[in-house]
Amino acid sequence: xxxxxxxxxxxxxxxxxxxxxxxxxxxxxxxxxxxxxxxxxxxxxxxxxxxxxxxxxxxxxxxxxxxxxxxxxxxxxxxxxxxxxxxxxxxxxxxxxxxxxxxxxxxxxxxxxxxxxxxxxxxxxxxxxxxxxxxxxxxxxxxxxxxxxxxxxxxxxxxxxxxxxxxxxxxxxxxxxxxxxxxxxxxxxxxxxxxxxxxxxxxxxxxxxxxxxxxxxxxxxxxxxxxxxxxxxxxxxxxxxxxxxxxxxxxxxxxxxxxxxxxxxxxxxxxxxxxxxxxxxxxxxxxxxxxxxxxxxxxxxxxxxxxxxxxxxxxxxxxxxxxxxx
Amino acid sequence: xxxxxxxxxxxxxxxxxxxxxxxxxxxxxxxxxxxxxxxxxxxxxxxxxxxxxxxxxxxxxxxxxxxxxxxxxxxxxxxxxxxxxxxxxxxxxxxxxxxxxxxxxxxxxxxxxxxxxxxxxxxxxxxxxxxxxxxxxxxxxxxxxxxxxxxxxxxxxxxxxxxxxxxxxxxxxxxxxxxxxxxxxxxxxxxxxxxxxxxxxxxxxxxxxxxxxxxxxxxxxxxxxxxxxxxxxxxxxxxxxxxxxxxxxxxxxxxxxxxxxxxxxxxxxxxxxxxxxxxxxxxxxxxxxxxxxxxxxxxxxxxxxxxxxxxxxxxxxxxxxxxxxxxxxxxxxxxxxxxxxxxxxxxxxxxxxxxxxxxxxxxxxxxxxxxxxxxxxxxxxxxxxxxxxxxxxx
Numbered sequence: 039x040x041x042x043x044x045x046x047x048x049x050x051x052x053x054x055x056x057x058x059x060x061x062x063x064x065x066x067x068x069x070x071x072x073x074x075x076x077x078x079x080x081x082x083x084x085x086x087x088x089x090x091x092x093x094x095x096x097x098x099x100x101x102x103x104x105x106x107x108x109x110x111x112x113x114x115x116x117x118x119x120x121x122x123x124x125x126x127x128x129x130x131x132x133x134x135x136x137x138x139x140x141x142x143x144x145x146x147x148x149x150x151x152x153x154x155x156x157x158x159x160x161x162x163x164x165x166x167x168x169x170x171x172x173x174x175x176x177x178x179x180x181x182x183x184x185x186x187x188x189x190x191x192x193x194x195x196x197x198x199x200x201x202x203x204x205x206x207x208x209x210x211x212x213x214x215x216x217x218x219x220x221x222x223x224x225x226x227x228x229x230x231x232x233x234x235x236x237x238x239x240x241x242x243x244x245x246x247x248x249x250x251x252x253x254x255x256x257x258x259x260x261x262x263x264x265x266x267x268x269x270x271x272x273x274x275x276x277x278x279x280x281x282x283x284x285x286x287x288x289x290x291x292x293x294x295x296x297x298x299x300x301x302x303x304x305x306x307x308x309x310x311x312x313x314x315x316x317x318x319x320x321x322x323x324x325x326x327x328x329x330x331x332x333x334x335x336x337x338x339x340x341x342x343x344x345x346x347x348x349x350x351x352x353x354x355x356x357x358x359x360x361x362x363x364x
Numbered sequence: 365x366x367x368x369x370x371x372x373x374x375x376x377x378x379x380x381x382x383x384x385x386x387x388x389x390x391x392x393x394x395x396x397x398x399x400x401x402x403x404x405x406x407x408x409x410x411x412x413x414x415x416x417x418x419x420x421x422x423x424x425x426x427x428x429x430x431x432x433x434x435x436x437x438x439x440x441x442x443x444x445x446x447x448x449x450x451x452x453x454x455x456x457x458x459x460x461x462x463x464x465x466x467x468x469x470x471x472x473x474x475x476x477x478x479x480x481x482x483x484x485x486x487x488x489x490x491x492x493x494x495x496x497x498x499x500x501x502x503x504x505x506x507x508x509x510x511x512x513x514x515x516x517x518x519x520x521x522x523x524x525x526x527x528x529x530x531x532x533x534x535x536x537x538x539x540x541x542x543x544x545x546x547x548x549x550x551x552x553x554x555x556x557x558x559x560x561x562x563x564x565x566x567x568x569x570x571x572x573x574x575x576x577x578x579x580x581x582x583x584x585x586x587x588x589x590x591x592x593x594x595x596x597x598x599x600x601x602x603x604x605x606x607x608x609x610x611x612x613x614x615x616x617x618x619x620x621x622x623x624x625x626x627x628x629x630x631x632x633x634x635x636x637x638x639x640x641x642x643x644x645x646x647x648x649x650x651x652x653x654x655x656x657x658x659x660x661x662x663x664x665x666x667x668x669x670x671x672x673x674x675x676x677x678x679x680x681x682x683x684x685x686x687x688x689x690x691x692x693x694x695x696x697x698x699x700x701x702x703x704x705x706x707x708x709x710x711x712x713x714x715x716x717x718x719x720x721x722x723x724x725x726x727x728x729x730x731x732x733x734x735x736x737x738x739x740x741x742x743x744x745x746x747x748x749x750x751x752x753x754x755x756x757x758x
């Protein structure tokens with residue numbers, strides 16, 4: 039059955055299964071990825087079918103997980119590492135930034151680092167501290183890393199396939215609050231390019247640019263705006279490093295207005311980079327300054343406050359109105 | 365009890381190969397000595413006076429040619445190191461991290477390796493690089509500032525120098541896990557120092573290697589100083605004893621005794637090959653020079669300390685032994701002297717001729733599969749350079 043309707047989490051699981059089947063060098067590593075199948079069950083059933091040698095429960099030490107994954111990659115393996123939650127990646131940040139990202143350049147291109155680091159990220163699930171963060175710009179800032187994030191089941195399946203096939207290290211951010219959203223996955227399709235943005239909804243008056251969990255929010259905002267007679271285009275960025283500025287530029291030259299939406303704090307967030315570059319590229323096309331909607335410059339709040347912290351339908355529509363008012 | 369006190373020159377030798385399995389674990393149970401004790405308990409086969417002594421757990425039987433080979437390795441490594449220090453003083457290198465005093469630790473351990481073994485060095489393993497057949501001038505690129513590595517790790521199974529302390533011990537462990545997955549019988553030798561022993565990564569590598577029984581040997585050169593911080597700032601127990609807490613053997617070896625370093629490392633590598641897991645070797649040695657050419661040891665340690673260690677010089681003791689045993693004649697030493705000078709000259713010439721890379725090279729190898737931003741910025745940079753009259757800036 040080539041086309042199936044799968045929750046995003048199951049699409050990731052199927053993608054990992056496919057990778058384990060097709061490439062004997064693929065190794066899954068992380069905490070609780072074996073019998074438990076990961077805390078979000080993304081690796082469910084994989085250790086049972088592929089053995090403890092290929093789906094490896096590791097000691098509880100993130101730097102150790104990534105550091106040994108680097109060593110395995112040097113030996114010719116393709117490790118796919120699971121970090122349990124966004125806020126727990128930081129013990130491994132040193133290995134990712136000083137070692138994983140730079141190894142190829144330091145070797146003058148003689149070694150490759152085909153390591154995927156999967157990180158469930160973002161809020162909206164009522165979790166405790168350190169379980170709801172969006173640290174993507176901290177990785178996008180580092181040369182040598184690629185950073186991607188799917189927003190739907192089809193992209194979850196295919197982008198993970200492509201990330202595993204890449205000879206570069208890929209930080210693969212998974213929108214954890216969308217894990218249970220269902221979507222069609224065609225496992226025999228010819229996938230698009232990993233680092234290309236996608237127009238998720240056509241429009242003419244304004245472009246909403248989002249990725250990961252905020253794509254759904256922006257699609258809902260565009261539908262609401264349409265009821266008020268506003269034609270809003272939604273672009274799903276998919277890849278944060280590299281950024282597909284050609285697709286963004288084409289959309290902005292059409293709509294002349296851009297609002298960037300992400301859960302991560304606005305300050306030094308990916309929206310800042312996009313605003314700067316689109317202002318350079320599209321200065322004479324813009325009818326309004328590029329606006330950003332995102333988290334605040336405060337620690338991620340306790341769960342009872344996260345609905346106010348995270349960009350929701352109303353805050354996105356407020357930004358749409360402010361942009362259109364110029 | 366020190367080994368010296370019971371040693372007699374050329375006493376009966378235990379046939380090689382016996383007692384190997386029990387060797388390392390025996391050492392962990394010995395009485396603890398303070399990390400800074402003047403005569404630490406350690407495995408020694410050649411005394412500072414050049415006397416061959418026996419150890420109940422380790423033995424080595426080398427031909428005169430092999431002994432001369434170890435001597436040659438140490439002399440040439442020291443000569444290369446001195447040349448690099450001089451080149452830094454002449455402004456040809458930006459920095460140099462000297463291995464002076466650690467030749468025995470590096471040559472002894474390095475010569476214990478098989479070709480299919482893999483080494484993960486710090487940034488001071490010039491002697492190990494020599495043993496692996498890495499062209500010594502390749503080591504100088506990063507210190508001259510023309511690259512950040514510059515050799516293919518897989519051509520000599522010698523990984524790039526790692527400057528962030530301890531990171532490479534995890535890479536070594538992961539590589540060893542890969543060897544085990546492949547069903548190969550190679551082993552990995554991971555270097556680090558007394559300072560890095562405090563790093564989380566080193567301790568995590570102990571955990572991972574123990575849990576997975578990975579074929580890796582951790583070779584800690586305890587050279588007593590982490591820049592200005594003495595070993596007391598890193599540990600309250602002798603470093604080799606830490607291994608016991610992770611569930612694998614640890615052994616302290618005289619790091620200035622090339623024979624002991626070779627015997628102990630060989631034994632640990634064999635143990636790893638047999639699938640018996642990691643070993644921690646603490647090579648007790650001394651950093652005779654500054655941490656790097658940017659360091660000033662007169663601010664934190666006394667000359668008398670260095671003088672005490674000069675009496676334990678790794679090269680001198682082997683020379684004494686070679687001479688006393690009649691294993692090397694005057695012609696050998698003269699030829700080696702000439703070879704040393706030729707090496708120094710070669711290094712000087714290669715370094716001075718080392719080209720500054722093309723400025724476009726800074727973009728190279730950032731990614732294997734390309735990256736739109738790198739392409740864009742490379743093009744912008746090229747256009748900027750070409751905007752100057754005559755194209756290039758210089």
